[in-house]
Amino acid sequence: MKLRKLQCPSDLKTINLQNTDQKQSGGIFASSEEGETPGIQTEADVDFVDGFQINSTVFLFSNVASGAKTNKVRLIWLQAETSKAQTLKSLGGATLSSSDGGEGSRLLASSLIPGGQQVLWSGVFSLDGGENNTELLLFDISPDQSRTTDTDPDFYYSSNKPNKPSQPKSLQPKVVLFKKKYLSSVLAVREDSWTVFFIGTTSGELIKLAVDENNVPGCPKVLQRGLRGFPKILLDPVDRKHVYLPFKDQIQRVPVSDCSAYTDVKDWFRAKDPHCVWCVTKKR
Known part of the structure; x- marks a missing residue:
């Protein structure tokens, strides 16, 4: 049986545009236009x-x-x-x-x-x-x-x-x-008037940083230490209460906040964590 060698079009440009619809001129993935x-x-x-x-x-x-x-x-x-x-x-x-x-x-x-x-x-x-x-x-x-x-x-x-x-x-x-040393990835999300950054490092840390509407950051908080080198951080599109960390052979799901970690109102206030509120009557 003789195998036929596929002739793929050469891509010599730095940036090309390709079709995403089969009905477009040239069909799906075509980069040509009017010759x-x-x-x-x-x-x-x-x-x-x-x-x-x-x-x-x-x-x-x-x-x-x-x-x-x-x-x-x-x-x-x-x-x-x-x-x-x-x-x-x-x-x-x-x-x-x-x-x-x-x-x-x-x-x-x-x-x-x-x-x-x-x-x-x-x-x-x-x-x-x-x-x-x-x-x-x-x-x-x-x-x-x-x-x-x-x-x-x-x-x-x-x-x-x-x-x-x-x-x-x-x-x-x-x-x-x-x-900080070893920063390697970032995800920014909005929470009301806050912007929350989830930052990954090549040393294996996942850091949460809340920034107010005047672009003043709160205290950074380490959410997790563990596997090194995750290139992407993805927000759960359904509950928005977790982020996903893709590694080579696994995906980890991490809560966006641990409100129980704030033992007094001063800790909570310094962190400026928009995912947590302080209950005055129960002091937690």
């Missing part, structure tokens, strides 16, 4: 960290390094248009700075903060590229509609790099939420 395959290219080495879409805006986060140049943390925006080409041509971008404003930081993990008029986003940054100097930062990543599109120095739609690329907008963090 061409539009895409976004780059000359740099790109490590994509996260991406999501809010209404008609697509957000993509990456670490970008070209040759011996220092790493940059890049955010690019795309507007979802009626065609692949129009969507990709809407490219605009920004550079995300760490708290020290220096070059060479890397983005390790990312979580959108749901709700609110601004598009708020949290990122775990490594200041030195390793695990010993990491921090959780809060950014406003609302798209900048005033800048010229498709003139980015790192990402471009045309076959050649723009002759006069514009300097990307530099976004500074609104606040440094947390500094």
Whole structure:
């Protein structure tokens, strides 16, 4: 019996758009459109960290390094248009700075903060590229509609790099939420006027940090110590009272709070835990 070798289309672009509906032109997963395959290219080495879409805006986060140049943390925006080409041509971008404003930081993990008029986003940054100097930062990543599109120095739609690329907008963090060694993952959730961050470390800790509406954090609380290196933290979509930690060979389910751990009102007040309330009459 002779086996037929499947001819898969080559994917030479950094960013491509593909169909998700069999009824679209070209069928399911097709990246071509009207005889061409539009895409976004780059000359740099790109490590994509996260991406999501809010209404008609697509957000993509990456670490970008070209040759011996220092790493940059890049955010690019795309507007979802009626065609692949129009969507990709809407490219605009920004550079995300760490708290020290220096070059060479890397983005390790990312979580959108749901709700609110601004598009708020949290990122775990490594200041030195390793695990010993990491921090959780809060950014406003609302798209900048005033800048010229498709003139980015790192990402471009045309076959050649723009002759006069514009300097990307530099976004500074609104606040440094947390500094600690070995930060590796983050999940942000809303609880009324609070934002609660669940933060994982490569040393095996799951940390809970509540932040009030003025972006003032409470005391961090370790919910669990155990297995190391979980890259993602997922909220239970049904009861919202547990988070899931996926490991190589198992998934752990952890309660979002242990209210019995607060032995007096001062402990509870310092923690600013929106999942717990203090009962004055019973003193617990």
